[in-house]
Amino acid sequence: MNPRSADKPDSPPVIGAEIDYDKFLDCVHCGLCTSACPTYLETGDENNSPRGRIYLMRGVVDGRLKLTESVSRHLNLCLDCRSCETACPSGVQYGRLIEPFRVDMKRHADHVPESKTESTPEWFRKWILLGLFPHAKRMRQILWSVRIMQRIGLIGLIEKLGLVKLLPMALQRMYRMLPELGPAKKPLPEFLPAKGYRRAKVALFTGCVSETMSPETNRATARVLQENGCDVVIPHLQGCCGAIHYHSGDVDPALNMAMKNVAAFRLEDIDAVIVNAAGCGAILKDYGHIADEAPGRSQDRCDQLSAFSGRVKDVSEFLVELGIRPPGNPLSIRVTYHDACHLVHAQRIATPPRELLATIPELEVIPLAESTICCGAAGSYNLIEPEMADRLLNRKLDCLQKADSEIIVTGNIGCSLQIQAGCKERKLPMQVRHPVELLDLAYRGKSFAESNDER
Amino acid sequence: MVSAEKQRELIRRFRAIVGEDGILTQPEDLAVYECDGYVIEKKTPDVVLFPTERDQIVAIVQACRELEVPYIPRGAGTSLAGGCLPVGGGVVIALTRMRKILEVNLRNRYAIVEPGCVNVHLTQHLAGSGFHYAPDPSSQGACTLGGNVATNSGGPHTLKYGVTVNHVLGLEVVLPNGSVVELGGVAEDAPGYDLTGLFVGSEGTFGICTKVMVRLTRDPAACRTMLGVFENVQDATHCISGIISAGIVPAALEMMDQGIVEALEAAFQFGFPLDAGAVLLIEVDGLEAAVDSEAQHIIEICNARGAREMRWAETAAERQLLWKCRKQAFGAIGRLSSSFCTQDGVVPRTKLPEILNFISECEKRHQLRIVNVFHAGDGNIHPILLFDERDETQIQHVLAASHEILQKCLDLGGSVTGEHGIGVEKLDFMPRLFSETDLAIMSDIRKVFNPDGLCSPNKMLPTAGACGMEEIPRDHPGRRAAL
Structure with a gap:
């Protein structure tokens, strides 16, 4: 039995003591997960592998190991990409171990030694990660100024003068991730009707980072859904999915955001909640579990969030289940597909995006080596753990260069920004797109070059 | 375990060889290196090193020799027999950064x-x-x-x-x-x-x-993957002998019994028949022109030996799913039982019906549940004994049954490991497998390469190396996945 002394007032809390202990026992220590883990592939250190991390967490819960700086370092270095869950034959729910464990580390931060190598300053976490990203409106406002600066060439000048280097490191990294912003898009209307015979009515989750950084993805998603006979509702009261908060250990604000979304999406009205960003999709589908594990659990909240989670579908998953209307126009380009971790591992969606691409005439899909290994973006990981994120980005870019496609296709905004920024740095000509954007072009009979003008 | 002073000297020497980034010395960092896929016996090493090139390994080995410290190489640590257990502590040389x-x-x-x-x-x-x-x-x-x-x-x-x-x-x-x-x-x-x-x-x-x-x-030009469905394990094993004695060498020939099929169906929904006593997974490969006739021949043999039904993998995806089922069979056991222990015995192929009978007798005698999935083609069995970790009597029965099954493999002219190795787990069986003179020549050969016994001590051969093996009583069966 594990000691469950977490709530004794006089003894220090046992981090992770509230995690269902059977979930640790599911791991039989076979090690088949190790080479699926990006941080293990890079370091070769089993402490940075899923099996090792489970061993460490269990050791801490058992009271056998102290939660030292080194242990918290190994746990924080985890990308939470959940590649290990795909590899695990025993069905260990690794995410359901590391996530609540890290939430607990955050909750009892006074008892967790700060690791020296961790590079996120608190101001950055508070004002940028939690204060800016999850707020689509604030993001839009900030990006207005960036857009103007890009237009008048100020950004180019700042770059030439090397002024970017004057920014704090975390902001420099954010700056590097900024895509070339097109003109601001009008907000999507609250309702878009199906084309032709109506097959379903869906609601679109638009997300905060993707709606501001890559608004065209949402518009293409809506058009593709319409094209496939779906009425599309875009609830204007929807907010951030809460992933950034949850993954940095702030579970209460995350759950508040979740409840806000439950209120915004009227489930009785729709067949599915459609999401095109894998990171958002994964947490939307996990709302129920998160509410179940959170301190101060309420049954009513669990039920409402589980019902919501049960209705969430990635756009590719939904379209394949519905049956994709084959596009009539060809798109003659060579693409390669990168599996976003939160799509292929967290949601186990590997074939639908490929099936979606396969419906496009003349589109050639080139296989990508290590397509299921994380690109280092992992939500806000690339801002918090820059060294490992860069190693993984370089690993990804090496594979992409070998594949040598014109376009890189991936189903997550975080991966898109990371890979696009990497391509820019290496001066690679490839552009990154969401699979529905290509499908949308094929429906509309536009060439890829034309799509660039629309962005 | 080495003395504190020696450990300091070790660390100083090794830091100079592999650098700060290539060494683990803190107890919490070493813990995960105390065992591999075999978790019954544990021993924490004193140091873990991550060399990146051969010359670093040379320097490490020389330092270990000078300081008389045992050392052991380690890859991914998936051994099921404790092959990576650092007996006597010392140095684990992790080769995971040499992967080019x-x-x-x-x-x-x-x-x-x-x-x-x-x-x-x-x-x-x-x-x-x-x-x-x-x-x-x-x-x-x-x-x-x-x-x-x-x-x-x-x-x-x-x-x-x-x-x-x-x-x-x-x-x-x-x-x-x-x-x-x-x-x-x-x-x-x-x-x-x-x-x-x-x-x-x-x-x-x-x-x-x-x-x-x-x-x-x-790569084979073509392959055909088939599933033979049998009423019982006996018919399936007779069929295996039939295929091999007809002079056919399938690319793979695997048997799964009803228990394992049930777990696999729950895990992967392949559409396995749940009422069949056993299924054979058979693959033939070769030239396109040849595989069909070979497959046909196999089907005829299966039918003649009482196969209830023969199925084909129609598409590449179906073939992949079949193999995924087979390769992840052990992982799916979690659906039958919280804990399990698998053995790795070998018998001559013709003795397969006999050993499987013995296993099912064992199952009854010890009131256990045992399921089977194995490489039938080469007589390498992997009986999986299911148990509940919290039930002490059941644990004793699992240990006894495992032992009886392996002894029976020896009696039938086989051996106690097909592929997992001796490691530390099967050391006790070596004197039963080999005569004293057999073991002596093996020991002599080891001395030629490894005279001081510092390299991977206490593996393979029961005779100890230089540093004494700590007796770790084995009172608990292993919980293992995969093979």
């Missing part, structure tokens, strides 16, 4: 890799070239080629293609005296003693391999 594919030569059909290269990474690297690396242990997604060399790994397709030793052309090895030797080479038929063959399967007791030269195998 150094050369692929398709015209001469070989590749040279570093020992930490993951088995499947080589095959993935070769995808599209028309070649692959044939030995495919079920842990191939994680296990390293260095570890495959140490244990002479098998896998489902080794029935036709042979085990690791048949695919290793040569090795570069750091010997325990610190010298570097090259055994064999990329050219076939090397003269002199077959030291490559001797080294493969030596479980790390002859030295540390730093380069592996492997043979590449041409």
Whole structure:
């Protein structure tokens, strides 16, 4: 039995003591997960592998190991990409171990030694990660100024003068991730009707980072859904999915955001909640579990969030289940597909995006080596753990260069920004797109070059 | 465990060799290195090192010799027999940062890799070239080629293609005296003693391999994957003998009994018949023109031996799913029981019906549930004994039943390990498998390479090396996945 002394007032809390202990026992220590883990592939250190991390967490819960700086370092270095869950034959729910464990580390931060190598300053976490990203409106406002600066060439000048280097490191990294912003898009209307015979009515989750950084993805998603006979509702009261908060250990604000979304999406009205960003999709589908594990659990909240989670579908998953209307126009380009971790591992969606691409005439899909290994973006990981994120980005870019496609296709905004920024740095000509954007072009009979003008 | 003073000296020396980034010394960092896939016996090493090149390994081995500290190489740590257990503590040399594919030569059909290269990474690297690396242990997604060399790994397709030793052309090895030797080479038929063959399967007791030269195998032009459904295990095992004695060598021939099929169906929804006593997974490969007639021949044999039904994998996806079911069979056991223990026995193929009868008698006698999935083609059985960890009497029955089954394998002229190796787990069986003179010659050979016994002590041979083995009483069966 594990000691469950977490709530004794006089003894220090046992981090992770509230995690269902059977979930640790599911791991039989076979090690088949190790080479699926990006941080293990890079370091070769089993402490940075899923099996090792489970061993460490269990050791801490058992009271056998102290939660030292080194242990918290190994746990924080985890990308939470959940590649290990795909590899695990025993069905260990690794995410359901590391996530609540890290939430607990955050909750009892006074008892967790700060690791020296961790590079996120608190101001950055508070004002940028939690204060800016999850707020689509604030993001839009900030990006207005960036857009103007890009237009008048100020950004180019700042770059030439090397002024970017004057920014704090975390902001420099954010700056590097900024895509070339097109003109601001009008907000999507609250309702878009199906084309032709109506097959379903869906609601679109638009997300905060993707709606501001890559608004065209949402518009293409809506058009593709319409094209496939779906009425599309875009609830204007929807907010951030809460992933950034949850993954940095702030579970209460995350759950508040979740409840806000439950209120915004009227489930009785729709067949599915459609999401095109894998990171958002994964947490939307996990709302129920998160509410179940959170301190101060309420049954009513669990039920409402589980019902919501049960209705969430990635756009590719939904379209394949519905049956994709084959596009009539060809798109003659060579693409390669990168599996976003939160799509292929967290949601186990590997074939639908490929099936979606396969419906496009003349589109050639080139296989990508290590397509299921994380690109280092992992939500806000690339801002918090820059060294490992860069190693993984370089690993990804090496594979992409070998594949040598014109376009890189991936189903997550975080991966898109990371890979696009990497391509820019290496001066690679490839552009990154969401699979529905290509499908949308094929429906509309536009060439890829034309799509660039629309962005 | 080494003294504190010696440990300080060790750390100082090793830091100079591998740098700050290549060494683990803190107790919480070492904990995960105290065992591998075999979790019954544990021993924490004093230091873990991550060399990145051969010369660092040479320097490490020399330092260990001077300081008289035991050391052991470790790959991915997927051994199911405690092959990576650092008996006596000392130094674990993790080869996981030496994972490069150094050369692929398709015209001469070989590749040279570093020992930490993951088995499947080589095959993935070769995808599209028309070649692959044939030995495919079920842990191939994680296990390293260095570890495959140490244990002479098998896998489902080794029935036709042979085990690791048949695919290793040569090795570069750091010997325990610190010298570097090259055994064999990329050219076939090397003269002199077959030291490559001797080294493969030596479980790390002859030295540390730093380069592996492997043979590449041409991808089969075509293959057919079939599922034979049988009323009972006996019919299925007779059928196996029938296929082999008809002179057919399938690429793979695997048996799964009702219990395992039930778990697999729950896990993967393949559409297995749940009321069948056993199914055979049979694959033939070769030239397109030949596979159909060979498959037809197999179907005829199966039908003649009482197969209830024969199915084909119609598409590549179906074939992949079938193999996924087979390779992840152990993982699916979680759906039947919270804990399980698997054994790795071998019997002559014709004795398969007999050993399976014995296993089911054992099951009744000890009131246990035992399910079977194994490499039927080469008589390598893997009975899986299910139990509840919290039930002490059941645990004792599992230990007793395991022991009886392995003894029976020996009585039938077989052995106690097909592919997992001796490690520390099966040490006790060595005197029963071999005569004193057999063991003496093995021990003499080990002394030639490893005279002071510091390299991988207490593995393979029951006679201890220089440092005394700590007795760790075995009162609990292993919980294992995969094989």
